[in-house]
Amino acid sequence: MTVERKSAICVLGTGLIGGSVLRAAVAAGYEAWAYNRSHTGVQAARADGFDVSDDIETVLRRAATADALLVIGVPMPALDSILSDVKLFAPDCALTDVVSVKAPVAEAVRRYELGARYVGGHPMAGTSESGWAASSSGLFRGAVWAVGVDPGTHAQTWSRVARLALDCGADVVPVLAAEHDQAVARISHLPHVLAEALAVAGAGGGDLALGLAAGSFRDGTRVAATSADLVRAICEPNATALLDALDDTLRLLTAARDSLAADGTLGELIDAGYSARVRHEDLERWEITDVRPGDQDWLNRLHEAGQRGGVIRTLD
Amino acid sequence: MTVERKSAICVLGTGLIGGSVLRAAVAAGYEAWAYNRSHTGVQAARADGFDVSDDIETVLRRAATADALLVIGVPMPALDSILSDVKLFAPDCALTDVVSVKAPVAEAVRRYELGARYVGGHPMAGTSESGWAASSSGLFRGAVWAVGVDPGTHAQTWSRVARLALDCGADVVPVLAAEHDQAVARISHLPHVLAEALAVAGAGGGDLALGLAAGSFRDGTRVAATSADLVRAICEPNATALLDALDDTLRLLTAARDSLAADGTLGELIDAGYSARVRHEDLERWEITDVRPGDQDWLNRLHEAGQRGGVIRTLD
Incomplete structure (x- = not known):
């Protein structure tokens, strides 16, 4: 249980959102490391004491060994490149993302046959600044974090993603990818x-x-x-x-x-x-307390609760 | 000079903007009093220690006696009613306003034959709240305050209005009514x-x-x-x-x-x-230092400087 509760986190892309996930995960006690493409970004994150590298293969092999949860934090145009690396070096890892739009990410993930352990995510927080320099461990505190409940979602992966969101200080909104995209x-x-x-x-x-x-x-x-x-x-x-x-x-x-x-x-x-x-x-968010991931009909029940403004604030 | 510098101020309408002018003027050492139509608003302002009444005739007669600068702070729909009272009880007072739009106010002022000592004004500050309760003496600090420089503007009145704006903590932007309205x-x-x-x-x-x-x-x-x-x-x-x-x-x-x-x-x-x-x-505002109200061609020179981003920060 303890192992699952604070499973390792591997963040791919340390811009404003990915960088803030890395900071928040470390602050919450996760073992967490990250990849970033630009060397400048890597150096900035390292100078702040974080475990960040521009060597995608090493970063992903370590994730595969540790069975880390991968968190994709790159902008849409860089998604294919990251997914092809994930497919190569860590195809069995649980996978989430913090990219704004959800249906196109899910489609790309399926194209790379990485869908079985994928659960989409979207923390509703940001600033007009971007990049590591703008990231902060408190960015998600009090925010909502959309987590996908599309048919076929893997319950244990869902719980890992939702737990990360909660540990970053957010409330979790269960949502279908298509409905999320219409809303945002x-x-x-x-x-x-x-x-x-x-x-x-x-x-x-x-x-x-x-x-x-x-x-x-x-x-x-x-x-x-x-x-x-x-x-x-x-x-x-x-x-x-x-x-x-x-x-x-x-x-x-x-x-x-x-x-x-x-x-x-x-x-x-x-x-x-x-x-x-x-x-x-x-608008008042209310807490969903009667649905556990993996329960009978849990995806439909979470979806329906999310549509009515329900959020998850704790997971056992 | 001292008399002109802190001439009496009579505010007509103590909502967010008018109320904040009253507070800021008092804080800056002006003798200032006000009229407000609603008795609730009057009571709230009095409870805060301000000299406010719902008796327009008394308020305006006092202004006439003291040669106060009238500051109209009512919304457009109430403007005609206030101007007809000004015409009756204090037609010779210097007159400004803090209503958003300028050309329609100037037109109404001319209709009531109050144009000779009128200089339009518009402090660019506000909140989404309204009414006396939202007013504050610091609302205009660091803001800009548009002050009209249309042909025929009376230099001494202009200086009184500009000085009030400066004493409320704002920078003064000289502007033509029509150009102001297009900009806002x-x-x-x-x-x-x-x-x-x-x-x-x-x-x-x-x-x-x-x-x-x-x-x-x-x-x-x-x-x-x-x-x-x-x-x-x-x-x-x-x-x-x-x-x-x-x-x-x-x-x-x-x-x-x-x-x-x-x-x-x-x-x-x-x-x-x-x-x-x-x-x-x-955009950097720059200080207009070479034009004094009443100088040769001062209105055109202020107008031209205002168009180029110039502001007035001090008046002798």
Whole structure:
């Protein structure tokens, strides 16, 4: 039990999220080490006292020997390369990821025949900074961490992934990959796209406008400070769901625009927006206490509870 | 000189902005008192030790006697009522306002024949809270405060208004009313509209989406927590400029949407948004030191300096 509770963790990619997982896992008492492609990133992490290497083969062979849980923390464009190495050097390890979008990762994992012990994950935390320098052991404290409950999920692997999330300080939200991707299109990818549009429209007002900008513009454009490559890597793999969210938004904005042109009012948008924001603020997560991984029908029951706002806060 | 430096201040409307002006003015050593329409607001301000009344006639007659600077802090829909009282009881007082939009206020002031000693103002600060309870003497510290430099502006009144802004802790940005309104449409009113649309689109993903929402959604929707009536009162009077900003935004979002549908990329929006945000972050205000109110051509020179990012930080 103790062995399973703090099984070894091998993080692949030590950017903001992967780096924070490494820090949080070590802080929680896990044996944890990591791979990072860039030597600069490796040196920075080592200088901070972490066990990080740019030798993927050695890192993965050690994971295979230790039966470590692999945590993929690279952006989507680097996923295939990492999976092909995992397939070569540690094909039997339990596997999770902290990449934003879930269905495309699951599809790639299946393509590399690594699906049997894969459980997708997505900690809902970040900053507009990126890279090891921005990582912190406390990034996930109080956050939610989506953990996949798609049909066929391996109960023991699920528990290892969920336990890591809990030990990093997060609440676990059980979710299907497709439903996760639809949800994050609306609450993570759409905010990025709107922030970029707001930044461009604001700058269209020149230095006078940018000089007068205060809290509403600063907050509304905060995530536009994220590097452009990273934003594309996060949003574009979720194109279908993001298109749906963008089309809804364009309809809402066009209706408000037309109403403003026709009769000088912003129409229903303002009341609807206020209600939606209040609904978000008032949303209370509740604790799922009656489902254990591996129980009869546990995947369906966790899925259904997650849809209704349930989270897991402890695992026996 | 001392008399002019800390001339009496009479604030009309003690909500978030007007209330904060009253607090900041008192903290800076001004004799200051205020009117508020709602008795609850009056009681709350009095309980905090401020000289506030709901008797507009008494408040304005005192201002006339003391030659106070009137500061209008009511939302647009209440402006006519306040101006008609000013016209009746204190028509010769110097007059400014802290209402978001400037050209419509200037027009109303002219309609009441109060234009001779009017200088429009707009402190670029706020919170999503409103009312006296949210006000604070430090709200304007480090903020910018737009002060109008339209043709015909009275130099001494301008100095009184600018000095009040400086004494409240703000930097003064000299600006034409029309250019101000175009600028704030992009960096204040548009952020409100986008925040409302994001909140609605996010809530369209149900409790799962709202439960997964983290920093990007929270920041992107923060100002949607502002009361709907106040958002309409801020944005709708600036319909023409806001339509222009909304049309730009719709073009940007539609191009990104079409690009995402056609080839799976968000196109140029992400790079442009990143650059615009960085431009905002890197923008440095510089101090205008070579123009004194009343100097030859001072209005044009201040206007031109303000357009280039100049601010006033001291007045002799």
